[in-house]
Structures are given as structure tokens and as C-alpha cells.
Amino acid sequence: MKKKLIAGNWKMNGSLAANEALVRAVVAGLPQAACKVAVCVPAPYLAQVQALCQGSALELGAQDVSRHEQGAFTGEVSAAMLADFGVRYAIVGHSERRQYHGETDELVAAKAQAALARGITPIACVGETLAEREAGQTEDVVRRQLAAVIDANRSRLGEIVVAYEPVWAIGTGRTATPEQAQQVHAALRAQLAAATPQPERIAILYGGSMNAANAASLLAQPDIDGGLIGGASLKAADFLQIIAAAG
Numbered sequence: 001m002k003k004k005l006i007a008g009n010w011k012m013n014g015s016l017a018a019n020e021a022l023v024r025a026v027v028a029g030l031p032q033a034a035c036k037v038a039v040c041v042p043a044p045y046l047a048q049v050q051a052l053c054q055g056s057a058l059e060l061g062a063q064d065v066s067r068h069e070q071g072a073f074t075g076e077v078s079a080a081m082l083a084d085f086g087v088r089y090a091i092v093g094h095s096e097r098r099q100y101h102g103e104t105d106e107l108v109a110a111k112a113q114a115a116l117a118r119g120i121t122p123i124a125c126v127g128e129t130l131a132e133r134e135a136g137q138t139e140d141v142v143r144r145q146l147a148a149v150i151d152a153n154r155s156r157l158g159e160i161v162v163a164y165e166p167v168w169a170i171g172t173g174r175t176a177t178p179e180q181a182q183q184v185h186a187a188l189r190a191q192l193a194a195a196t197p198q199p200e201r202i203a204i205l206y207g208g209s210m211n212a213a214n215a216a217s218l219l220a221q222p223d224i225d226g227g228l229i230g231g232a233s234l235k236a237a238d239f240l241q242i243i244a245a246a247g
């Protein structure tokens with residue numbers, strides 16, 4: 001069985017002092033972890049967290065990456081720059097990027113491609129809004145979002161990670177039920193199966209109000225291969241409990 005992946009998404013949270021305390025506590029609790037663990041941190045803290053992760057099993061991730069390789073793109077961070085700091089994962093297409101920064105399916109797919117070109121695993125996020133769910137469009141929406149990533153990355157599909165994050169569950173305390181999540185994960189797996197010979201190699205994470213209390217039941221679903229954790233990844237004890245549930 002492949003190892004599960006638990007990735008923390010700190011979003012725009014942290015400080016030098018808070019990061020140090022958090023990462024030290026997570027690293028201290030990691031040795032028993034049977035799953036893969038990463039933290040996706042704000043870009044200015046990559047160097048700090050890289051140093052704190054040194055010699056541990058904790059891997060480093062970024063929350064975004066530019067589609068461009070280099071040049072006149074003020075404010076952007078390239079995949080090569082992330083690779084310079086030992087970054088293993090880059091979230092692409094988080095719903096907060098889609099919603100607040102107008103990121104399109106096409107841009108998200110290009111960002112995944114840029115990450116892969118530098119040996120960084122993209123964590124490609126898909127997910128429906130509450131209005132879309134209520135209109136019965138959930139599977140159409142996530143399939144459309146994933147299709148763009150598949151089309152642009154067909155030859156390297158086995159190297160990506162997908163994250164299903166229903167927008168209505170993010171930061172709301174209202175998590176998808178294990179059955180709701182599994183249903184969408186199964187649909188995503190079927191879509192991957194049509195595009196790659198080993199769809200089971202691709203980890204499909206669940207994200208959206210995952211916490212110490214609900215992690216085990218979500219992670220027990222056959223097509224849920226890990227979690228993308230927001231709020232609960234900022235508290236070492238909670239994050240470690242989720243990691244333990246994945247073991």
C-alpha cells in the first residue's frame with residue numbers, strides 16, 4: 001500500500017518565532033510517522049523552514065508557483081527558485097488563488113507544468129462551491145478543473161498529487177462527510193484512470209476542515225490518500241494527531 005501524504009497549508013500565517021516553535025514541535029513528534037508529511041509555507045520563510053526540517057522526515061512545500069521560468073514578472077516566484085530551497089511540493093490552483101487572484105484552469109495547469117519541469121510535485125487543487133454543489137454540478141466542476149491539469153501534463157501525470165477541497169468546507173468547520181468526499185475522489189480516480197495506466201499511483205488528498213477528530217474516518221476511505229490541512233496544521237498537537245491517524 002502506498003504511504004499517505006499529510007500536507008499542511010499554512011496559508012498567510014506565521015512569523016519567524018511562531019514557525020520555529022511549530023516546526024520544532026512537529027519534527028519532535030514525527031519519528032513514529034508512517035506517512036509522508038510536508039508543510040507548505042509562505043515564500044519568505046522557505047529558507048527558515050528548510051533549515052528547521054534538515055535531517056528530519058518533514059518535507060517542504062510552497063503555496064504557489066509562477067507559470068513563467070524567469071524574467072519581468074514582479075512579485076512572482078519561479079519553480080527554479082523554490083527548488084533552490086529544497087521545495088518538494090507546490091500547491092497550485094488553491095480555491096483562494098482561483099477566487100481572489102482570478103486563476104483559471106489553464107493557468108493552474110501551466111503552473112503544474114512549471115513545477116514538474118523543476119522536479120517539484122504539484123498539488124493540484126480542485127473543488128466546487130456551495131452553489132455548485134447545491135446545483136448538482138460537483139462532479140462536472142472538479143472534472144473540468146482536473147481535465148485542464150491532465151491535458152497539460154499527460155506524460156508526467158503519475159508524478160502529480162491531486163487535492164479535492166470543497167470550497168464550502170474550507171475554514172468553515174463544515175467538513176465533507178467521508179461518503180461525500182469518497183464519492184468525488186472515486187470520480188477523480190476514474191478520470192485519472194482514463195488518462196494514465198497507473199491511476200492508483202496518484203495521491204488524491206482531501207482538504208477542508210480536516211482535523212484531529214475527523215481525520216481517521218476520512219482517511220479510511222479507499223480513494224482518500226491523505227490530507228491537505230489548513231487551520232489544524234498551525235497547531236503542532238492537532239497536526240501530529242492527523243499524522244498519527246494516517247499511519
Ligand code: 13P
Pocket residue numbers: 009094165169170171172173207208209210228229230231232
Ligand atoms: P482548513 O483546513 O482550514 O479548512 O483549510 C483547508 C485548506 O484550504 C487547505 O489547503
